[in-house]
Amino acid sequence: MFEITDIQRDYITEILNISMGSAAAVLSEMVGEEVGLSVPEVAFLPRRVAADQFDLNNSAKMSGVTQSVSGAINGDALLMFPEEKTLTIVRILLGDTVPVESLTEMEQEAMCEIGNIILNAIVSSVANLLQKEIVSSLPRFISGTGSEIYAINTGCEDDLVMFLKVGFGLESQSINGHVTLMLNVPSLREFIAHLDEKINAL
């Protein structure tokens, strides 16, 4: 298992929370009400363990947004919520609801935009940290069980991912989701190396 020190963890968490703050500001302005975003926890886990976090708690479906990143680091970034939470988020943010059980085409598009704002904020704070360019693709809406989403049983279940808890504060409720950066191993090593440089320079 990949361990990071407490200092490394605190440092990443702080950087991510700053970028989440700006993403929250963008969202708040768009929907005209207070939206809070935070990253309370960061961990490095094998994909299998990340998938289990979803499948064990509730083997119900997850849904969310993914975009791929390339450049200084390569891989995929995902923002996932339990399916019914995704519905709640979109409908609270859009205000105007359609009483049907699943997201409509336009609501999926809106969810993609919300995910896009959050994932871009995270990716650009990582890029800032590395002081290198990371190109991000357009967001895509996805849904499935944990193992489907993390491509378990395809031989990559032991690959490490950077796993962030994300708190989404809306109106009177707060909704928990996860952001995962699925990076290849060289990307991860480079990320940690840069992290140490930054910390040492402090």
Next chain:
Amino acid sequence: MHSDSNALNSITTEPGASDADSLFGKVLDLSEHGLFLVDSARKIVLWNEWMAQASSLARGDVIGRTFNEVFPELAGKRVASVIETALDMRTASLLSRSLNKSLFPLFSANGGGERKRIEQSVIVKPIQCDGRNYCLVQITDVTPMVQREEVLRVLAREAEAAQKAAEEISRFKSEFTSTVSHELRTPLTSIRGSLGLVSSGVMGELPLEVNKLVSIACNNTERLLFLINDILDIDKIESGKMDFVIGPVDLMAVLRQALEANQPYGEQYKIRYVLNQVMAGVAVRADTDRLMQVLNNLLSNAAKFSPEGAEVEINVLQNGAMIRVEVKDFGTGIPLQFQSRIFEKFSQADGSDTRKTGGTGLGLSISKAIMEKMGGGIGFETEEGKGTTFYIDICEMAPA
């Protein structure tokens, strides 16, 4: 990718008339999307025909001008800032129609010369070519999607309202049924009591003719009461209000009691109940009164549908993990086309008014609901003209 960047070159390095003439310029002009390209100096370097039509700004009027000059009303808006980040940070962004009510000032010309604002979904993508950063903006007209969802929203709201109304009606119906039935039961009970007294002769001997009429009235009052009780039972089962006191029940005792109670009924139909096979001392998981109700119905049905002089055989046996009670008659049997509906409410093989047997067709549907509530089951085997065996399966339970 290589030819792609050539195309970009040919368009972006020589703005003006020539780009429209190039093959790639023509292709872009045929696109059903609005496309424009902003360079790192924030200048617009490509503007396709769709954009020209929708914005009423000709290509010559925008190429070479900055994005802010062309769209001053968008300064400081999200779309302007994502173009900045696409150029500086190389991030791609999506601007949905739902979260960005009015994006670009773009209009569609429709027939009558009236111009309508185009509902848009916008994507902003970084592009790099020969070491220079560009940002591609692609606009999709999502007006049809917006209209589709508007229809969907209306339909879904209507469906929701209809559902509510239906629930309201069904609640009203069941409340009405149960109130009316309760109200009917009280006076009927007293009518039956009075008629019973009169026909028994305690009020004085009646002339034969009168006695006949009174006993018809008596029988029919009885039938009405049964019907009302059945309707109240169905209502209770359906609304989940039927109470069950589940515990170990001495099956043979209940069965003997049921046989005794049905004895007069059997005599009326000139049949004989025969307790053929027993399981002494067996206890089952049931509610005594409800189990009695089921047995009564099976025994009375068997009598009703048996020929005069026939026997009705009762067997108690082990059936796997369950205890089975069989009521076997040698009567008419159940017609094949009726078999699948037999447990439905008010279903009777002979639906005519002229049928000779009494009853309302509620007995078996109540029996089935009761057996299921007690964790048991009910079923039958039948052969037309030969007879029918109805059986119930109940869980065995250690005696109290």
